[in-house]
Amino acid sequence: MTHPPRCSPGTNGPSTVLILGARGRLGLAAARAFAQAGWQVLAQVRPAARGPALPAIPGVWWMPVAVDDTAALAAQAQCAQVVVHALNPAYTHKAWREEVPALMEAAIAVTRQLRATLMLPGNVYNFGEAMPPVLREDTPQAATGFKGRMRVQLEQRLHAATQGGEMRAIVLRAGDFFGSGTGSWIDQAIAKDLPQGRITWPGPPDVATPWAYLPDLARTFVRVAQERDRLAAFECLHFAGHHATAQPWLHSFTAIAAEQGWLPAAGALRVGRLPWPLLRVMGWVVPTFAALADMRYLWTTPHRLDNIRLRALIGDEPHTPFDQAVRQALADLGLVTSPTPRAVLA
Template identity: 40%
Template structure:
């Protein structure tokens, strides 16, 4: 990825640079000439979800300023934010753990820092905010009545940003479906459809046939965020956008595309149902299976994101063809051989 010369007055702080979306936004901002700063810990219980060896290697290769600190430490966030025009809040507790006690204090610290330095907050959003009454086609202003604890926390997080807009803090929220990408190790695709760390022989399908599902290729989402950041002065103080991403209209297209890409690389892959009975059996004893069950409704009901507002703002939505995106993803996750793996991560 070519890097343009740094331009003055364009400095961004990325919280969660060790995660899939945080690292990709940092990468794209740096490539567009931004000065990028990262607040990160060597070992973190509050680091971004999705950290992988590939993500870490890519992040370490970026020309960014690194500041040691924790997103739970308000003073550390304030120090790191000095001189910044934008704060990308891409930090989440890993593995679904401790959401209730960590998510809101972290956004409060980001808001305080943004208010102190006059920065715009940029937040990668999710579909967890929405319950059945908003489905199937969901716009930015759809009612938010989540049916899960994590969804309620996401709603409260966004409400913090909306309230802060009355105090002069500008924010941009970009909501998208299930993330996937070459540097995203903690995702439904990497750990649900596929078996992490094992050869690619099986694709497990968690959804019901006929039920649509929204997917988002992380490089496309990051580019969308970067382009909105460039236009931040023209946006509303509290601006929300939806990324349509890759829409699987009947719940079968993602698995079919994985098999198609794998076959082009000489791999024969079978499609099987996701082992939900095993998840039910494990749920009483482990946090991650419990949270997976809580979010299962997203595999049973159609939720499509309406991107009309985004298209009206940018003129189009950044979009990589599905097979191209999946080939880069499978290569980046190490399923297509070492030479292809290295090539995918170099892009």
Template identity: 40%
Template sequence: MHTSRTALVIGGNGGIGREACLALQRHGWQVRALVRHVPAACDGIEWIRGDAMQRDDVLAAAAGTAVIVHAVNPPGYRNWDTLVLPMLDNTIAAAKANGARVVLPGTIYNYGPDAFPLLREDSPQHPPTRKGEIRAEMEQRLAAASRAGVRALILRCGDFFGPHAGNNWFGQGLVRPGKPVKTLRYPADYAHHHAWAYLPDVAETIAQLLEHELADFDAYHFGGYWLDAYAMADAVRRATHHPHIALRRFPWWLTALAAPFTETLRELRKMRYLWKTPVRLDDAKLAALLGSRPYTPLDEALRATLAGLGCIEVQGQLREVLPGEKRDQPKAYATAQQ
């Protein structure tokens, strides 16, 4: 068994990458992060400048590591066909050279309607989009690598959101960053339930999973929050202390007009099928292993997210809230339990 407690996070400046660095630190790991741009603050992390497309950069950064978190994606959904799989191949090569486990934060894009509405770890993967096909191929390459001695862990999640999330439906569709929330724009019928994954909780779950004995190729589902428009709107109203936030339909017609000029919008439109059929992740396997579901109370997660998006002002000083932690807060920030 690998005894090193050093982990490499590829894409440490991204939403899941940043949270993975912090979660692994909390669990006693020495953390390195491979990034194109080294931040000013180190925060105890060993930042390494490099490019995930350059195999030598990845091999050098991964030397002596036990875990490699593959948290890198092309920004704005651009160039998936040419970048995603080569970057993963470099991570697999680095893991093989060091006997490390690859951790992939996954999505539900690799599933199609034949697997809906409840996704289990062994549900069939027949994606209806090119991006989904690439996601499925990523998992297939990790499975093949595991048969050649490279261990892998996949944590599949719903739509990401959080204070530092990148491209995501919550921060780019439901609300407008940098502005107080007056209207919540929902991309489906109001009764449609959708799976949401709070990034700090996803990272905490990865760190907790790594504390357990895992199969050489293992996959878990992160259930997160299962909400319709009414529940999401009510939670945003509580988080912002504004009870009159309106609920409106997302203007899909507007994205149709702009999509020919914006690749991000084109890709979002291709994922519209996930807003037409409820899709839920079965997290029974995860809960059985961990003994609990490490999900932060919804109001608290939304408050942190909206503050990170610049949609609300945070008054006073708050101690950092660890993902999954339930604690009493000052009255002004009391969490409404559901």
């Protein structure tokens, strides 16, 4: 759908959400989840952006409007009570330094104009290399890297933006994303050589870290949005997702490889290690590698996200069983057949 629904602010029509960056993995997963929950979805994308054709999703209206054109966005999204910030620049330090603050200001501007609630996906960068094994909403934030410090600043800016009463905000913090297409550790490193019988694990195999299966996280955004009036003007909630070492991943990958005929003659997947020192050296030439190298501590420091406050608000998290989520994530990459209809998982 290309023309957003007309409405008058303050009417008792369907709940409406504006998703900024709806072409991305999280944005598209959120669009599907909100639409399936009965919301009207206004899906912002860059005008004339290159890429695959926008999918036709019932209940989703695609809006090719520049994110910093506040007047045009607000005019087309006047119905929206919730704004989801799913904008995501390139992974490099330069892109973050130049684009991330501006994207946040654009999101705040349109949310204020709409007098809505802004929802931001958070991550664990805020806590730094000395983070404790259990991360709660009140865990002190002691970021040690460039991106961690920037994430802290962004959340502080968002908090400040809610003080005037023109908008509300929710940070929903989660671990590493997987599922819903390309652009994660799974396709870029861990399982990129799975059809050749090999995986590459970035850290010690016994270190457990949090993973967010994107369709589950997207449904959690919907559930939190539906309960937003029970929250303070600014809130942070933690999404636990899957807490896993390398072993469950290896188990799932091995089962899938056996079915696909990808196992080596020895009957077991070959497991390689990510060459972190080489990434650091190559970072002098390829900025993305330098940014990745700065995140090595996330693979060597055991941690998990405590979701007690989230469960008190919405009940149990949406939670796809791990093996099923891994299989669907590989299906989204075109490597295997989907185990379940997309409508169930999206």
